[in-house]
Amino acid sequence: MTIVDSIPVALLSGFLLVAVCTDHRNxxxxxxxxxxxLLAGIATQTLIAGFDGLVTALAGMAVGLAVFLVPYAQRSxxxxxxxxxxxxxxxxxxxxVLIASLISLIxxxxxxxxxxxxxxxxxxDAGVDATLSMKFPYASAIAIGTAAALLIxxxxxxx
Numbered sequence: 001m002t003i004v005d006s007i008p009v010a011l012l013s014g015f016l017l018v019a020v021c022t023d024h025r026n027x028x029x030x031x032x033x034x035x036x037x038l039l040a041g042i043a044t045q046t047l048i049a050g051f052d053g054l055v056t057a058l059a060g061m062a063v064g065l066a067v068f069l070v071p072y073a074q075r076s077x078x079x080x081x082x083x084x085x086x087x088x089x090x091x092x093x094x095x096x097v098l099i100a101s102l103i104s105l106i107x108x109x110x111x112x113x114x115x116x117x118x119x120x121x122x123x124x125d126a127g128v129d130a131t132l133s134m135k136f137p138y139a140s141a142i143a144i145g146t147a148a149a150l151l152i153x154x155x156x157x158x159x
Contacts, residue, residue, distance in 0.1 A: 011091065029081065034083035038083075060093040068085045101145065105141075
């Protein structure tokens with residue numbers, strides 16, 4: 001990874017760290033964060049690669065948005081999570097955000113099942129409705145998926 005390649009990764013990492021901390025603290029990802037992240041991703045890609053960078057950023061945004069729209073439409077994911085994945089796409093492009101999205105969905109399911117098991121053992125008398133309605137900050141799963149996808153890209157692992 002060259003120094004130029006590390007600039008978007010460093011910015012993305014910083015934004016994701018803020019998103020994870022905010023989501024854990026407030027159970028929401030604010031629009032000011034996802035909006036600035038989106039603009040920073042588009043600007044960074046455009047400055048580094050010109051028009052091709054702009055196309056890469058917009059394609060990544062579209063793919064990140066599209067993958068998470070289905071869970072959002074089913075009310076199993078919040079809008080902030082969808083906007084966060086779209087913003088991640090502006091930094092990494094369509095192919096990497098697709099991989100990041102899929103790994104994020106797997107990580108989110110794993111975290112959700114772990115929390116479900118933990119809460120069931122903690123409150124054996126909790127009803128099914130209470131268990132199914134529980135929520136957790138999904139920005140962590142998005143950060144895990146993004147980090148894994150960037151590692152796959154860096155080490156050129158094939159899936």
